[in-house]
Amino acid sequence: MATVKLLSDNELSTEARAVFDDIRNTRKSDFVNNFWRALAHDPKTLRRTWESIKEVMAPGALDPKVKEMLYVAVSVAHGCSYCIHSHTAAARAKGMTEAEYHELLAIVGMAAETNRLVTALGVPVDDAFLVDAPAGRGQE
Amino acid sequence: MATVKLLSDNELSTEARAVFDDIRNTRKSDFVNNFWRALAHDPKTLRRTWESIKEVMAPGALDPKVKEMLYVAVSVAHGCSYCIHSHTAAARAKGMTEAEYHELLAIVGMAAETNRLVTALGVPVDDAFLVDAPAGRGQE
């Protein structure tokens, strides 16, 4: 499958190679996964996406393991099998235990169920959930 | 909007009232939000959903705050505005800081972007992401 050829190291443009070098340096690993090999056809999007991922997934207020688990949750809801596999592997590599994984799965499933029940019923948002400035359409 | 009338306390069946009592006792709050008031027309689904939520969101391996953040992430990907508002409020009530909220939002957005890039490109899963027993369709 794939709509483009995955590029091997010796097929990279100079710009793409520079991004691959940064991926390897940042991750301290020689392994560059297929996503980047597909994106490498377009060095501009390759660079922007990598720089963004690096910023978003960098150490911050949230535990890196939790960040990967959030990534998995979104990927499941979007049905991206590749992303589910790669970020589940990343979460495990960053310390997610099987007990934590089971809770993640249970929450994803439960959220899906109540999301659809709420949508089916058209439940109106409670005032209690609104921030103090409930800006209308004409706000600002 | 809403496809059913939201039930006030004095319109509840005996079975629904028992579930509302448990919601109030478990949450140590008199407030029962609109989702349960819509579900209350069907006491069986009301009970099953509440019991499941209670089990899934109970203290466990993951921080309750993280559980709510995962719930928000899934709700965003499913486009459930009510769920986003209620679980963002719950995450804040359980201690999510604004810095953590900003990281949550950034991850949700970033995951959405790479999910769709991967899907568009049809990227095949790397062997490195597979568990050691890559069961085929004929497994077991």
Add this chain to the structure above:
Amino acid sequence: MATVKLLSDNELSTEARAVFDDIRNTRKSDFVNNFWRALAHDPKTLRRTWESIKEVMAPGALDPKVKEMLYVAVSVAHGCSYCIHSHTAAARAKGMTEAEYHELLAIVGMAAETNRLVTALGVPVDDAFLVDAPAGRGQE
């Protein structure tokens, strides 16, 4: 909201009016709901959509009530609030009881939950679920 003005009867083109007449005749009702008033800006899509709906929702192997319930189920999963409201009303008008509606809701929620669990786990399809000619990519 709405990205176009909803057209009233006296703003319709001749082609659009002809479709409205057929909607009224087919449904034996003077009421034409907002969807058609938005689509009416483009008589070609208005006609094609109405002709398709008429063919698909016509009496057939399935009970008209069941057809509307399937329509609701899909609309919930796609998060179309308008469609949920209009087809829930249609299902009720065609005889859906509240007990049937409750079962519909429970199934939609349950399917959402197991859909996401299956996707998260990447469960491979059992051979037992394949039709007898499991055509590969090179089929035909």
Add this chain to the structure above:
Amino acid sequence: MATVKLLSDNELSTEARAVFDDIRNTRKSDFVNNFWRALAHDPKTLRRTWESIKEVMAPGALDPKVKEMLYVAVSVAHGCSYCIHSHTAAARAKGMTEAEYHELLAIVGMAAETNRLVTALGVPVDDAFLVDAPAGRGQE
């Protein structure tokens, strides 16, 4: 693929085995499909999910065949290939004819089309589709 190993019968915990026994007894078949073999790593979610499915899909107001068809419709909209295959097989096993299957497919496709047209146009819900108590955000 799959993010966990699918468990064979002799790898089950005591708790998981008890659920498998109930699946076999309830379905009057020795066959346990891959979904449960993936979920079996977490006996608590395995049990809760099975008990919920058993309750939701039990004989009730709706024909069991219709219940499976609703399950298929939701699974298609969520893009869960495994679920589509398993519930299409189940619907056929419970008597869905090919004529009924064709109507199901046509409705799923048509609903998807009008769902997206409505969403694109931002069509406001007609008053006629609202239940008699159109609760606002401040309801209750």
Add this chain to the structure above:
Amino acid sequence: MATVKLLSDNELSTEARAVFDDIRNTRKSDFVNNFWRALAHDPKTLRRTWESIKEVMAPGALDPKVKEMLYVAVSVAHGCSYCIHSHTAAARAKGMTEAEYHELLAIVGMAAETNRLVTALGVPVDDAFLVDAPAGRGQE
């Protein structure tokens, strides 16, 4: 996979064969792809779908290449791998350059990201984006 057998030319009903003939004539190619071979079990839906596609994708105000690119964008957001592959191939066949393809991918990814950020934040629509007749629910 597939829930039905893909039909080869010599397995077609008379009605399905007539549609295949029109596909071949319209496209000036002997190749009929798998989608139509799966749909061919139901000649009525086969015909309606083909006639609709033919009308929608016919030369019009938009460049045929752009039409295929829009089809790809929607197919990515819906996670339809088959559709992504077939319409990416079609867009290329109709002249989409690799530079255009890269821009398409970047837009699809970026839209996904901002779509989810907006949804997470519940951003209210600016008055400036409303058409001049902001019809309320009671419009018409």
Add this chain to the structure above:
Amino acid sequence: MATVKLLSDNELSTEARAVFDDIRNTRKSDFVNNFWRALAHDPKTLRRTWESIKEVMAPGALDPKVKEMLYVAVSVAHGCSYCIHSHTAAARAKGMTEAEYHELLAIVGMAAETNRLVTALGVPVDDAFLVDAPAGRGQE
């Protein structure tokens, strides 16, 4: 609604104000829409998102009008009402005619329909749609 207060100009941090200045300069307009006023709570994500949007939507191989139409198509499939309204307005501002808009809508609807039919049927990808190096999972 909204999970955060929308910030007015005099509530902006220095970093956020700098981004707003660039938005105004780039667009040659004083108007800054609500999306940026919600994002402004997190200047880092505000900046990254704005810089990415500016790069992706800049003049390139595709007509700016077509870029906005692709953005609308994705936003519809993701059900983001705000995004639909803002990018439909942008497409019109960049020259999208009503005839082009009607074709956009027709394609979005048609793609949704065939996406779901293909997914429901589990249609395998034709060899003809594969790029010449159909990399397997073990590629590279």
